[in-house]
Amino acid sequence: MHGPAGWWPAETRFEILIGAVLTQNTAWSNVEKALAGLRECGWLAPETILDAPEAELAAAIRPSGYFNIKARRLRNLCRWFLEAGGFPALERLDTGSLREALLSVNGVGRETADDILVYAFERPVFVVDAYTWRIFERLGLIAERAGYEALRAGVEAAAPGADADFFNELHALLVIHGNRLCRPKPLCGACTLRDTCPAAS
The missing domain is CATH 1.10.340.30 (Hypothetical protein; domain 2)
Incomplete structure (x- = not known):
């Protein structure tokens, strides 16, 4: 997308x-x-x-x-x-x-x-930011706001063996998606995730 x-x-x-x-x-x-x-x-x-x-x-x-x-x-x-x-x-x-x-x-x-x-340093680490919280909560991937370390570790554990390029791109795309579409007032009509997103309107 x-x-x-x-x-x-x-x-x-x-x-x-x-x-x-x-x-x-x-x-x-x-x-x-x-x-x-x-x-x-x-x-x-x-x-x-x-x-x-x-x-x-x-x-x-x-x-x-x-x-x-x-x-x-x-x-x-x-x-x-x-x-x-x-x-x-x-x-x-x-x-x-x-x-x-x-x-x-x-x-x-x-x-x-x-x-x-x-x-x-190109280390395989997942960055948690405001866009991550918003998108994951709306998609129902986290029931409630977990702590930073718990969410970071959970995403890293869900992608065993992933390299730095994977986490680089994942974080970047979450930021872009949160900035363009999954805003505080979301643009659900233009989002390709709307059919699987519990929060889509």
Whole structure:
């Protein structure tokens, strides 16, 4: 219905990390503007973000919202990234250890960590977000809102042996479907899942 998504939209792997923080509580269109601001300033590397004056960094990412908080979170992530040894060292960690390390960074929650795991490190992890809850609840796949970890583990267990590409595409298509059709006020008439969806109107 939607076709291959080809996510994550970024020019470099490090940009995926930055985008995962910037997309917290905002639309991707706003993230693109914030990334353009960072690119214009030449601040799309961990060293340059840490060297940037915090007020100017916040101004550059203003379109993403909560820009003062996100500026601090970006600096926290960059500091951790460099201290950990960057991609060469982090890639040697198993997925569980890498996830724990990401979650230790102030400002990196479970969804942000899982975004980074599947898109930047190509680990077979399912990302749970607001679109996931909405679509799964409407389809009757979850009787009530389970905890994040329970839902993530349940989806991963339902797809044994699935690789990162599978979870990448699954998450991307859920986001696209939730954004285009399964909105807070759904467009059920245009949805190919309407015949099997208990919530279809």
